Amino acid sequence: xxxxxxxxxxxxxxxxxxxxxxxxxxxxxxxxxxxxxxxxxxxxxxxxxxxxxxxxxxxxxxxxxxxxxxxxxxxxxxxxxxxxxxxxxxxxxxxxxxxxxxxxxxxxxxxxxxxxxxxxxxxxxxxxxxxxxxxxxxxxxxxxxxxxxxxxxxxxxxxxxxxxxxxxxxxxxxxxxxxxxxxxxxxxxxxx
Numbered sequence: 599x600x601x602x603x604x605x606x607x608x609x610x611x612x613x614x615x616x617x618x619x620x621x622x623x624x625x626x627x628x629x630x631x632x633x634x635x636x637x638x639x640x641x642x643x644x645x646x647x648x649x650x651x652x653x654x655x656x657x658x659x660x661x662x663x664x665x666x667x668x669x670x671x672x673x674x675x676x677x678x679x680x681x682x683x684x685x686x687x688x689x690x691x692x693x694x695x696x697x698x699x700x701x702x703x704x705x706x707x708x709x710x711x712x713x714x715x716x717x718x719x720x721x722x723x724x725x726x727x728x729x730x731x732x733x734x735x736x737x738x739x740x741x742x743x744x745x746x747x748x749x750x751x752x753x754x755x756x757x758x759x760x761x762x763x764x765x766x767x768x769x770x771x772x773x774x775x776x777x778x779x780x781x782x783x784x785x786x787x788x789x790x
Contacts, residue, residue: 682700692768
């Protein structure tokens, strides 16, 4: 029969050292695993917060887009030369153009021919003054009769002071002007 030799003192010491090193490595691995789990939980929580923030931002973006789109005042954004970049629903309705079709058209195309020279003069003033309030002109919608409009406009400048965008607010005041004329007519008739 074969004889099994018992481990020597030296081999027992090596085995004990290997087991201790294995135990230390297992403890370090367990610690690393726990740290990784904690980091994953923190990352998952941060990701959840990020997703909630994205949902909130998207909700606010839609809300402001709806406010912009459906405000009762026509609103246009143009480049410095008055070429429309974007317009709201009200502007499209007043100018009788699809919202998508507004982009690329000069604002001047919607100004009554008799008022275009004054319009271009006002645009020059706007570039210098940054803001013009209650400027009256007649706007001509596509395939429609001109209407009296009040415009408020302002420029947006870059950090070097160059005009990069113009914002235009306008509203149809035709009925308001007609009512004023009727009141004035009644006052004159009563005074006579």
